[in-house]
Amino acid sequence: MLTLKQEKKRFREFLEALSDSYELIAPVKRELVKFDAIKNINDIHFEKNSYFPVKEFFFKKREVLFTFNGNRILEPKFENKERVFFGIRKCDLNAIKHQDIVFMQGANDPYYIAERERSFLLGYHCNEAPSEYCFCGSLELEDYFDMMFYDKGDHMLVEIGSEKGMALYKKFSGFFEKSTRLIAQHEKKIPGADRLKVKDIGPLYDNPDWKKGVDICLSCGACTALCPTCYCFDIHDEVKMSNPGSGERVREWSSCQLPEFSRVAGNHVFRNEREQRFKHRIYHQLDYFKEKYGIQMCVGCGRCIEGCPTRIDFVQIINEMKEGEKR
Amino acid sequence: MEKLLQVRNPDNKLKVGFYGITGCAGCLLSVIFNEDELLDLIKVVDLKAFPFVKEVNVDESFDYIFVEGLVADEDDLEVLQRLRKNSKFLVALGACSCTGCVPAYRQFTLKENYEHLLYRKREEIKDLQPTPVDDHVRADYYIPGCPPDKKEILNFLKGIAIGKEPKPYESPVCIECRKNGNQCLLDLGKPCLGPITAGGCNSVCINGGFECWGCRGPTKDMNLPLMIKMLRDRGFDDAFIEARMRTFVGLKMPIVEEFMKSKEAGGKLDTKFYGKKEYFE
Numbered sequence: 029m030l031t032l033k034q035e036k037k038r039f040r041e042f043l044e045a046l047s048d049s050y051e052l053i054a055p056v057k058r059e060l061v062k063f064d065a066i067k068n069i070n071d072i073h074f075e076k077n078s079y080f081p082v083k084e085f086f087f088k089k090r091e092v093l094f095t096f097n098g099n100r101i102l103e104p105k106f107e108n109k110e111r112v113f114f115g116i117r118k119c120d121l122n123a124i125k126h127q128d129i130v131f132m133q134g135a136n137d138p139y140y141i142a143e144r145e146r147s148f149l150l151g152y153h154c155n156e157a158p159s160e161y162c163f164c165g166s167l168e169l170e171d172y173f174d175m176m177f178y179d180k181g182d183h184m185l186v187e188i189g190s191e192k193g194m195a196l197y198k199k200f201s202g203f204f205e206k207s208t209r210l211i212a213q214h215e216k217k218i219p220g221a222d223r224l225k226v227k228d229i230g231p232l233y234d235n236p237d238w239k240k241g242v243d244i245c246l247s248c249g250a251c252t253a254l255c256p257t258c259y260c261f262d263i264h265d266e267v268k269m270s271n272p273g274s275g276e277r278v279r280e281w282s283s284c285q286l287p288e289f290s291r292v293a294g295n296h297v298f299r300n301e302r303e304q305r306f307k308h309r310i311y312h313q314l315d316y317f318k319e320k321y322g323i324q325m326c327v328g329c330g331r332c333i334e335g336c337p338t339r340i341d342f343v344q345i346i347n348e349m350k351e352g353e354k355r
Numbered sequence: 356m357e358k359l360l361q362v363r364n365p366d367n368k369l370k371v372g373f374y375g376i377t378g379c380a381g382c383l384l385s386v387i388f389n390e391d392e393l394l395d396l397i398k399v400v401d402l403k404a405f406p407f408v409k410e411v412n413v414d415e416s417f418d419y420i421f422v423e424g425l426v427a428d429e430d431d432l433e434v435l436q437r438l439r440k441n442s443k444f445l446v447a448l449g450a451c452s453c454t455g456c457v458p459a460y461r462q463f464t465l466k467e468n469y470e471h472l473l474y475r476k477r478e479e480i481k482d483l484q485p486t487p488v489d490d491h492v493r494a495d496y497y498i499p500g501c502p503p504d505k506k507e508i509l510n511f512l513k514g515i516a517i518g519k520e521p522k523p524y525e526s527p528v529c530i531e532c533r534k535n536g537n538q539c540l541l542d543l544g545k546p547c548l549g550p551i552t553a554g555g556c557n558s559v560c561i562n563g564g565f566e567c568w569g570c571r572g573p574t575k576d577m578n579l580p581l582m583i584k585m586l587r588d589r590g591f592d593d594a595f596i597e598a599r600m601r602t603f604v605g606l607k608m609p610i611v612e613e614f615m616k617s618k619e620a621g622g623k624l625d626t627k628f629y630g631k632k633e634y635f636e
Contacts, residue, residue, distance in 0.1 A: 059538045080536060089534050246550040246578050248529035250539070269509065270395035272517040281534060286526045287576050302576065335533065337541050337550055338585065 032186040033207035042203035043069045051111040081256035086143045097274035106142035114150040119164045119329040123256030125172040151176040157220040161330025166224035242303045244338045249283035251332035369418045372404035376431040378424025382449030383407045385502040399516040417442035425451040429481040439492040447494040450501035454604040459485045501570035524555030532558035551577035570603040
């Protein structure tokens, strides 16, 4: 992996050059930190990770799949203008990787692929855990980026992680110096983010301690809307008033925390109990996904805890569980 | 389904009517706010009666009748019963019609608290206890909200026009609110009822920085004891919590009712808090 060095002044100039030639999307602090297109690079927020995940730029909140008129179907045109994301943390880069597994390797979702292919992912390494809820250190995260920036005080170390990153580097090579120093594995670890002590939660399914979380769960779905990996959706038709035979088929984010999510014909709801839904999310993140794809889906960003109205810390709940205990 | 097929006759457009009984007419306005698509609407359905906007109204045999407002006097009841008799499906439109909304709040307060505000010639009005429509007649569908989202009304009309069974929106406000990128108002210490309130409103109040008052009614699966605890933790007293939860859907919140009834013997509603002046100001 190619490693480069960049003085802070050159780093700023690089970002300015980027924003001149591309749409640059980076964390911005409004009421809360969120990813947004930026005009001025002074707006970029470096201290905290974004409250809202970056997934909304790839797996959109609301996506028109196609328009129809009777039996005629019109597919949408895909945007192909290139854009650059800067400031994505390690957890979110891995979240993109996990969504890539779902949408690109599994389903070949053209809408997702179009958004992914026009994007450069430039990461920003956390020198320390940006939130008290972080637990990425407990999960197996990998390098998954086009470029990664490591803040070393007066300079940046930059890793190139893909061909796309290499192409971007070649275009802006004047802003970088070659570096002989490689980034060691221990430098890639984020201190203070090793909270989850249990590696396999499979045997804990019947543990009575889940109730601690279930009792303070509102089933509001805020956790899944803020999760960078959750990919469940709902599809419905929006017809035109002037001609109800024509309209749009729309895909929207949904949530496993809602009873209506698992409602089927005949009005049966598979996960009607709050406990079933609560556990389903955590087991899908830490267990079921691994069974299917060999990797845990959760990336340990802690947003579902930070954004929960009652701050349900499932990591702590799992840590406190005693194995073998059953209801 | 059989009923739906009866209605879906391609030669005959659906016969639809909009009526208002006691209410502020805001929900009927919400229908009219769809002005861009309203002219298309009459191509699809036969708008037989809409006294709010139409001069000529034929008051007989509807497929769908939409009723805004609640029953507050004997005239209302008479109109409602006639409409029910003349229609296949009755749709309760808006919070008054579905849950009683603010007018029904009168049930939770003492008479002397509001008597001085009433019309002077009160004897001319034969008033009844204010109650939502389904206390008197059967309602087939509900479109909640104070007022309902204009798009939701339109979607309902589109749905029935193509013979699709209308489906209520049951997910809480929170999920729409997070999708809209709002900060949680409970985190700011505001008494937001979003977590227990059915959405479908696109979290319109919170988008404007105003907390949810629960106008669309509780979700079927709400965690009410937890919601009450959260509000108490944020320093709101029980009187405030009860008043807030009662404002729009008091009559349809059975658990709050039990919660309140348990305070006073004899199963009477606890009115001592609602008499307090500061909660009216």
